[in-house]
Amino acid sequence: MIQLDAVTKRYGAEVAVRNVSMELPGERTTVLIGPSGSGKSTLLRLIIGLTQPDAGTVTVDGQQLTQTNIRSLRHRMGYVIQDGGLFPHLTGRGNVALMAHHLGWTQDRIDARIDELTTLVQLPPDRLAQYPDELSGGQQQRVSLMRALMLDPSVLLLDEPLGALDPMIRTDLQDDLRDIFRRLGKTVIFVTHDIGEAGFFGDHVALLHDGAIEQQGRMATLVREPTSQFAADFIQAQRAPLEHLEE
Numbered sequence: 001m002i003q004l005d006a007v008t009k010r011y012g013a014e015v016a017v018r019n020v021s022m023e024l025p026g027e028r029t030t031v032l033i034g035p036s037g038s039g040k041s042t043l044l045r046l047i048i049g050l051t052q053p054d055a056g057t058v059t060v061d062g063q064q065l066t067q068t069n070i071r072s073l074r075h076r077m078g079y080v081i082q083d084g085g086l087f088p089h090l091t092g093r094g095n096v097a098l099m100a101h102h103l104g105w106t107q108d109r110i111d112a113r114i115d116e117l118t119t120l121v122q123l124p125p126d127r128l129a130q131y132p133d134e135l136s137g138g139q140q141q142r143v144s145l146m147r148a149l150m151l152d153p154s155v156l157l158l159d160e161p162l163g164a165l166d167p168m169i170r171t172d173l174q175d176d177l178r179d180i181f182r183r184l185g186k187t188v189i190f191v192t193h194d195i196g197e198a199g200f201f202g203d204h205v206a207l208l209h210d211g212a213i214e215q216q217g218r219m220a221t222l223v224r225e226p227t228s229q230f231a232a233d234f235i236q237a238q239r240a241p242l243e244h245l246e247e
């Protein structure tokens with residue numbers, strides 16, 4: 001469970017996140033949508049403590065994030081970004097095992113956990129011996145997901161994890177990811193600017209605009225009953241495949 005209370009983050013004169021309060025209950029997928037620059041990534045970075053709020057608080061599993069507990073709380077959160085963010089000089093296995101090594105896990109424990117995750121994310125096991133630039137985009141994201149899940153975090157944060165993939169690979173991974181989220185029952189926060197993807201994953205959707213929450217709730221409600229012109233425009237802006245064809 002994550003709670004944001006009146007969180008504001010500024011970069012100079014720019015307000016990236018504006019007085020945002022939200023509750024992200026456990027075992028649910030919350031999707032953050034909104035145009036580029038609306039504050040989605042900053043919100044995730046605030047939750048995982050990569051950046052600190054100028055005002056307001058972030059609470060993870062009942063503990064308020066502070067400079068002193070951020071390291072231990074971060075172990076409860078897995079983070080996946082658009083291009084995977086894998087270390088290029090480490091193999092897939094090296095990337096996945098890095099934090100566990102650091103925390104002093106035994107080799108047997110590491111190997112057993114990696115076997116479990118390889119099956120979960122459906123990665124051919126031999127791929128783990130490759131370096132990131134020897135893997136396809138989809139495989140890199142599967143490795144990145146393994147790395148995020150290695151310590152069995154209670155929270156999973158994904159920042160446009162499928163944004164750089166071509167449509168068919170993306171659809172495959174969407175299916176697998178949704179299945180994984182349901183099976184693991186974690187608190188998932190998923191950022192996308194694709195409303196179709198948001199509807200596919202999201203039990204709960206928050207639309208961001210200019211650093212603030214414009215509307216949140218069920219996807220069906222957002223689509224059928226947008227409460228502002230901006231929300232209506234955002235939904236309208238996504239083109240259906242046949243929309244431009246003249247018959």
Ligand code: ADP
Nearest residue numbers: 011014015016035036037038039040041042043
């Ligand atoms: P989104 O993820 O929705 O595209 P971001 O959270 O990346 O939006 O950015 C929100 C706003 O904050 C943007 O105007 C962006 O330029 C600004 N911003 C984000 N990160 C930084 C940073 N490290 N330094 C300065 N400005 C930033």
